[in-house]
Amino acid sequence: xxxxxxxxxxxxxxxxxxxxxxxxxxxxxxxxxxxxxxxxxxxxxxxxxxxxxxxxxxxxxxxxxxxxxxxxxxxxxxxxxxxxxxxxxxxxxxxxxxxxxxxxxxxxxxxxxxxxxxxxxxxxxxxxxxxxxxxxxxxxxxxxxxxxxxxxxxxxxxxxxxxxxxxxxxxxxxxxxxxxxxxxxxxxxxxxxxxxxxxxxxxxxxxxxxxxxxxxxxxxxxxxxxxxxxxxxxxxxxxxxxxxxxxxxxxxxxxxxxxxxxxxxxxxxxxxxxxxxxxxxxxxxxxxxxxxxxxxxxxxxxxxxxxxxxxx
Amino acid sequence: xxxxxxxxxxxxxxxxxxxxxxxxxxxxxxxxxxxxxxxxxxxxxxxxxxxxxxxxxxxxxxxxxxxxxxxxxxxxxxxxxxxxxxxxxxxxxxxxxxxxxxxxxxxxxxxxxxxxxxxxxxxxxxxxxxxxxxxxxxxxxxxxxxxxxxxxxxxxxxxxxxxxxxxxxxxxxxxxxxxxxxxxxxxxxxxxxxxxxxxxxxxxxxxxxxxxxxxxxxxxxxxxxxxxxxxxxxxxxxxxxxxxxxxxxxxxxxxxxxxxxxxxxxxxxxxxxxxxxxxxxxxxxxxxxxxxxxxxxxxxxxxxxxxxxxxxxxxxxxxxxxxxxxxxxxxxxxxxxxxxxxxxxxxxxxxxxxxxxxxxxxxxxxxxxxxxxxxxxxxxxxxxxxxxxxxxxxxxxxxxxxxxxxxxxxxxxxxxxxxxxxxxxxxxxxxxxxxxxxxxxxxxxxxxxxxxx
Numbered sequence: 094x095x096x097x098x099x100x101x102x103x104x105x106x107x108x109x110x111x112x113x114x115x116x117x118x119x120x121x122x123x124x125x126x127x128x129x130x131x132x133x134x135x136x137x138x139x140x141x142x143x144x145x146x147x148x149x150x151x152x153x154x155x156x157x158x159x160x161x162x163x164x165x166x167x168x169x170x171x172x173x174x175x176x177x178x179x180x181x182x183x184x185x186x187x188x189x190x191x192x193x194x195x196x197x198x199x200x201x202x203x204x205x206x207x208x209x210x211x212x213x214x215x216x217x218x219x220x221x222x223x224x225x226x227x228x229x230x231x232x233x234x235x236x237x238x239x240x241x242x243x244x245x246x247x248x249x250x251x252x253x254x255x256x257x258x259x260x261x262x263x264x265x266x267x268x269x270x271x272x273x274x275x276x277x278x279x280x281x282x283x284x285x286x287x288x289x290x291x292x293x294x295x296x297x298x299x300x301x302x303x304x305x306x307x308x309x310x311x312x313x314x315x316x317x318x319x320x321x322x323x324x325x326x327x328x329x330x331x332x333x334x335x336x337x338x339x340x341x342x343x344x345x346x347x348x349x350x351x352x353x354x355x356x357x358x359x360x361x362x363x364x365x366x367x368x369x370x371x372x373x374x375x376x377x378x379x380x381x382x383x384x385x386x387x388x389x390x391x392x393x394x395x396x397x398x399x400x401x402x403x404x405x
Numbered sequence: 406x407x408x409x410x411x412x413x414x415x416x417x418x419x420x421x422x423x424x425x426x427x428x429x430x431x432x433x434x435x436x437x438x439x440x441x442x443x444x445x446x447x448x449x450x451x452x453x454x455x456x457x458x459x460x461x462x463x464x465x466x467x468x469x470x471x472x473x474x475x476x477x478x479x480x481x482x483x484x485x486x487x488x489x490x491x492x493x494x495x496x497x498x499x500x501x502x503x504x505x506x507x508x509x510x511x512x513x514x515x516x517x518x519x520x521x522x523x524x525x526x527x528x529x530x531x532x533x534x535x536x537x538x539x540x541x542x543x544x545x546x547x548x549x550x551x552x553x554x555x556x557x558x559x560x561x562x563x564x565x566x567x568x569x570x571x572x573x574x575x576x577x578x579x580x581x582x583x584x585x586x587x588x589x590x591x592x593x594x595x596x597x598x599x600x601x602x603x604x605x606x607x608x609x610x611x612x613x614x615x616x617x618x619x620x621x622x623x624x625x626x627x628x629x630x631x632x633x634x635x636x637x638x639x640x641x642x643x644x645x646x647x648x649x650x651x652x653x654x655x656x657x658x659x660x661x662x663x664x665x666x667x668x669x670x671x672x673x674x675x676x677x678x679x680x681x682x683x684x685x686x687x688x689x690x691x692x693x694x695x696x697x698x699x700x701x702x703x704x705x706x707x708x709x710x711x712x713x714x715x716x717x718x719x720x721x722x723x724x725x726x727x728x729x730x731x732x733x734x735x736x737x738x739x740x741x742x743x744x745x746x747x748x749x750x751x752x753x754x755x756x757x758x759x760x761x762x763x764x765x766x767x768x769x770x771x772x773x774x775x776x777x778x779x780x781x782x783x784x785x786x787x788x789x790x791x792x793x794x795x796x797x798x799x800x801x802x803x804x805x806x807x808x809x810x811x812x813x814x815x816x817x818x819x820x821x822x823x824x825x826x827x828x829x830x831x832x833x834x835x836x837x838x839x840x841x842x843x844x845x846x847x848x849x850x851x852x853x854x855x856x857x858x
Contacts, residue, residue, distance in 0.1 A: 363540040371540055374622070378553055381615045385560060385608040389593060392567075392604040396594030 143236045144168050146177055150227045150240035153334040154247060160212050162195075164227035166204045166238065176204030180229055184208045187224040187241075188216050195225075221246045221270020242333075246270055249280065249335040251324040253308075253343070260308040260343050264324050266298050266335075274302025278326065282306045285321040314344020407597060408572060412834045415676065416572060419827040422671055424579045429670075430820055437817035444810020447803035448523065456526050458803045464788065465781040465798035469808050470524040472773045476655065477517035477815065478551070478627060479648070479773075482620040483656015484510030485558065488565075489617040492609065497835045498684060501676040504830045505663050507562040509656065512818040514558045516811055518551055523807055543629045550623040561616055563591075564609045568832030571595040584825075624649045631776070637714035638707065638780040647699045654692040655769040658743075658762035661685050663819070665759035667828050676829040682755040689762065690747040697740035700772075714785055721779045728779055731771055739768030 149165040162184050166177040177200060184195040184206075193216075198206035206227075217223050223244045231237035246269040254261045262282050266275040278298045283290040293312075296304030314320045319340050326335040354360035408416060450458050461468045488506035491499035525531060538545045570592035574585070595601055628648035631639040641647075661682065668677040704722070707715040721727045746752045746761040778798050788796060 358541050361539075367540060371546075375549070375553065378557070378615060378619055381611055382556060382560065385564070385612055388604045388608040392595065392601050392608075393593040395598060395600045395604070397596045397598045397601075 143231075144170075144177075144234055145236050146180075146229060146238045148182075148227055148229065148238045148240040150225070150242045151334065152225065152242050152244050153336050154244060154249070154332070155335075156248075156250070156337045158211050160210060160223075160244070162208045162210075162225060162227070162242070164198075164200075164206045164240065166200050166206070166229060168235075176200075176202070177235075178202045178204055180204075180206075180232075180235075182206040183228045183230070185226040185228060186216060187226060189218075192226070217246050217270065221268070244333045245331050247275065247332040247335055249324055249326055249337040251282075251322060251337040251339050253322065253339050253341040260310055262294075262306045262308055262322050262324065262339075264296060264298065264304045264306070264337075266302045266304075266326070268332075274298070274300065275332070276300050276302055278329065280304060281325045281327070282308070283323040283325060284308075284312060285323065290323060290325075308343060310343065312344045313347045314342070316346055316348050316350075318342050318344045318346040320344035408831060412831050415829055415834050416576070416827065416831050418675075419671065419673075419829060419831075420576065420578055423573065423824060423827065426824055430824065434817060434820055437813040437820070440813035441810045441817070444807045444813070447806035447810070450803055451523070451807075452528075458801060460794075460799045460801045460804060461524075462795045462798075464784055464796050465778060467524065467777050467781060468798055469774075469800045469804040470520040471777055472770065473808055473811055474517050474520040474524070475627065475648075475773045475777075476770050477513045477520070477811070479513075479624065479652030480656045480659050481510050481513035481517060481554075481558065482624045482649070482652045483654075484508075484513065484660070485554075485561065485616045485620040486653055487656065487660065488561070489613040489620070492565075492613040493617070498680060500833050500835055501829045502660065502664060502681055502685075503565065503833075504826070504828060505667070506656075506660055507558075507565055508819065508822050509659060509663065511558045511562045512815055512822070514551070514555050515818065516815045518555075519814070520807075520811060543626065543633050546626045547623075547630055550626045554619055554623045557612065557616055557619055561612050564605070564612055565830065565833075566826060567592060567595050567605060568597075569826060569830060571597070572831050573826075620652075621649050624652050631780075636780050636785065637712070637783055638718040638776070641703060641706075643699060643703060647703065650692065650696050650699060651769060651772070654689070654696045655766055657685060657689050657692055658766040658769070661689065661759055661762040662766065665755060665762075667823070668755070671823075671828060673829060676834075679755055682758045683753060686747040686753060686758040689743050689758070689765075693740055693743045693765075697736075697744075700736065700740065714783060717783050718779050721783065722775060728775055731775060735768045735772040735775060737768075738764040739772055 146166050146168045149167070151163050153161045153163075155161060164182050164184070166180055166182065167174045168177060169175075180200045181197050182200060183197045185192045186195055187193075195210055196208055198208050200206045212223060223246060225242045225244070227240050227242070229235075229238045248265075248267045248269055250265040250267075252263045252265075254263055264280050264282075266278055266280065267273070268275050276298050279295055280298065281292055281295045283292050285291075293308065294306040296306040298304045308322065312320050319342055321338055321340050323336065323338045326332065328334060354362060356362045356364045358364065447458075459468060459470075484506045488503050488510065490496075491503050491506070522528070522531070534545070534548050538549075570588050573588040574592045578585075595605070625645035625648065628644040632641055632644035634640060664677045664681060664685070667673055704719065708719045722732045723729050743761045743765050746757050752758075752761075782796055782798060784796075
């Protein structure tokens with residue numbers, strides 16, 4: 094009987110303790126419910142749909158019959174574009190009805206695949222045009238993608254000339270199919286900087302397909318004073334992208350060696366006074382701690398053999 | 406361990422608190438634990454969904470968490486300074502309250518930094534603070550200073566407890582074996598031998614001596630996190646002493662409230678006497694005046710200078726449509742009321758002083774909010790065409806839940822600690838009250854009598 098009453102009392106106590114517990118957890122339960130409701134929603138079984146990639150395909154004609162082909166693979170998910178890395182992109186050249194594989198490249202983290210190659214001038218059609226294809230054959234989760242590119246053969250040349258202490262970049266633009274100069278086209282002149290290209294001028298080609306752009310003599314160069322001048326024709330309707338570059342000793346030599354930074358608040362080396370103050374302060378405090386801990390050890394060692402018992 | 410009759414009386418009076426946990430304490434502890442669990446759920450949400458569940462955005466990157474951090478860490482510094490001063494100057498009336506001050510020191514320095522961890526977005530990069538420290542950064546100073554201070558706080562409390570641990574060890578109390586064993590270990594063989602006393606007193610004096618300047622330096626470093634930036638309302642030369650004084654002031658208030666609670670709960674009227682409330686009340690009044698002076702000086706200089714951004718912050722603080730009422734609350738209950746309560750003899754009573762202290766502590770918490778948020782809502786680079794939520798801060802329920810979980814942790818630690826050690830220290834206790842002169846003779850107060858009382 095006694096045991097039963099104890100059990101009853103215990104149950105009563107548990108019940109009374111449970112009420113505040115439940116009340117307190119109420120907000121948690123409400124929030125938890127909100128989440129679980131989402132989870133419990135009947136998940137409609139959908140067929141796994143394949144990702145549809147799209148390809149951006151561009152080409153740049155460089156000096157010496159060299160061409161750079163670039164394909165970028167991406168896809169649109171929830172309204173924004175996602176770059177697709179680690180995919181195999183094949184580059185093909187279409188000559189009449191036949192196709193010739195130029196090579197393949199795996200896309201990088203930005204979904205970019207770049208192929209540089211020397212083109213055989215004889216593979217151009219009668220109209221002087223070259224036809225390329227970038228092909229992604231697809232995989233288990235992605236559909237295939239393909240893009241074509243047609244480039245009309247042209248040559249952009251850049252030469253550096255110093256005339257009466259004036260520095261000039263001379264540009265020449267030639268249509269290779271017709272072997273005629275391309276006139277009335279705007280070509281930009283850039284110079285390589287640390288992170289990107291800096292535009293320093295532009296010129297419009299004359300009847301001879303030539304243009305001259307003056308180069309400032311105050312540009313910082315590398316340690317030897319070299320600067321890389323770059324002539325660029327961007328997204329021309331007929332010829333696409335063309336580039337040509339020349340290295341010239343026209344810059345002010347700037348050492349690429351990192352200069353020793355002074356000790357300062359902003360540099361990676363703190364001022365000496367700050368270091369010294371810091372270590373002195375820390376030394377004082379931690380020194381005290383060490384002394385105190387040592388004292389405690391000594392206190393422990395010196396415990397008398399006859400213990401005094403408290404008079405409780 | 407030998408105790409004199411007065412100390413023995415104090416021990417007999419309090420031993421039941423250590424021997425039994427008590428129903429009320431159990432209910433309180435469960436209540437605190439439940440709050441901590443709610444906070445745990447809020448933390449789970451914050452970790453799983455990110456800081457988007459808080460009200461912190463691009464502009465106002467510090468909110469309630471940093472307010473709580475400054476508040477608790479300030480309490481800790483105050484505890485160390487008060488306990489250090491009482492110990493060093495051998496203030497005999499202050500001996501019963503040293504334990505409370507030291508408990509506040511340690512518990513606050515545990516709870517405070519937790520809020521920093523809550524505010525950090527990338528837990529996984531926390532170790533970078535130690536791998537890539539920048540000695541020039543106030544953040545680095547603060548991390549190292551708080552760690553150093555934390556070690557000091559543990560030592561400080563432990564030093565003061567060694568003698569009492571020896572008493573508990575020898576007292577043959579009705580406690581579980583593990584607790585008895587723990588007391589034995591923690592007493593580190595202290596038997597009250599002359600050489601042992603010497604080692605202990607050297608250590609205690611050294612530590613008290615170092616804890617006072619350390620608290621002041623660490624509190625100043627905390628203020629420099631704000632003061633070293635060029636933000637309006639923060640970039641001020643008086644921020645160091647202002648923070649030290651504010652910490653000391655709020656700590657004094659919490660100490661009075663804690664004293665009042667324990668006095669009621671454990672019926673410690675003989676130890677936490679009216680004199681303690683009056684004396685701490687006087688401290689409160691002086692600190693309040695000093696704090697009021699700093700506050701006025703800070704606001705007046707900013708207002709008079711009329712620099713664009715400073716004026717904007719001042720306008721926000723005094724505009725009733727923005728923070729005006731909170732500023733009024735913080736200054737009325739944080740400065741005026743405590744002075745009045747202590748100054749008037751009629752209200753210079755424990756209950757009144759404790760009540761004033763309670764509201765003052767809340768007012769000083771609000772003051773910390775007013776230091777942090779309005780400044781962050783006033784960016785030096787104006788933001789245009791942006792969402793109002795990115796400029797204006799409003800704390801969300803997970804932030805409040807975690808704030809209350811922090812307070813619950815603070816109170817839970819106090820409850821648990823008072824079940825492990827006596828709230829009134831025994832070994833250094835002196836009878837300074839004439840009413841107790843006749844109690845020097847051994848007085849047999851039995852545990853059962855106390856419980857029925």
